Amino acid sequence: MRNVLIVEDDPMVALINKNYVKLIKNLNYVGCSIEEDEIIEILKKKNIDLIILDVYLPKKNGLELLKSLRNKGYLVDVIMVTAANKADDIKTAFAYGAVDYLVKPFEFERFSEAINKYLIKSNVLNEDDVIAQEKIDNLSSCTNTIHSEELPKGLQKKTLDKILGILNSLQGEIWTISELSSKSGISNVTIKKYMDYLENIKKVESRPVYGNIGRPEYKYVFCE
Incomplete structure (x- = not known):
């Protein structure tokens, strides 16, 4: 079971994302937060596997939050979910290791596709301490969008x-x-x-x- 934390300030969008998470087997919705300190506490206390992260947040931009998490050593997987579709924002998100980048509004099928990318990546990277070239190549191939x-x-x-x-x-x-x-x-x-x-x-x-x-x-x- 993969634990999922949602970081989203819009209650309606947060509810939609929560319902999407609950539709997918082997995903466990942990909660929703927008405060960096609270997010850090959750990461310390719980084994969070995936964060569904918005860019536009009240206090700290989601990309800045992602950078902060990386600087603190948190390598948790992240899927960006946002209305921000500027090229620089997208480049920054992927540079900080986002698995996928979803632009609102989107359908469940696209959300499910992003989760599939995450699961494929996670399964390969968590399977062994040392990963063979063939598996790395397969990972790259499988995560490509059709x-x-x-x-x-x-x-x-x-x-x-x-x-x-x-x-x-x-x-x-x-x-x-x-x-x-x-x-x-x-x-x-x-x-x-x-x-x-x-x-x-x-x-x-x-x-x-x-x-x-x-x-x-x-x-x-x-x-x-």
């Missing part, structure tokens, strides 16, 4: 993001085509096309389940 121009003809990024959001929201669950279709409102035939693509790029694994008669039914599990 762009529309990279998709095969006939596949849409919006639909793909929706399916990925569902898969990522309950990691570890095994899904059938019909279950994904029911959950997403997308036809079985369309779901199958996207699952074939995701299996090809090693985002999901298929597992045949043989019944008494007929062809095997395939179930899919999201690759962390």
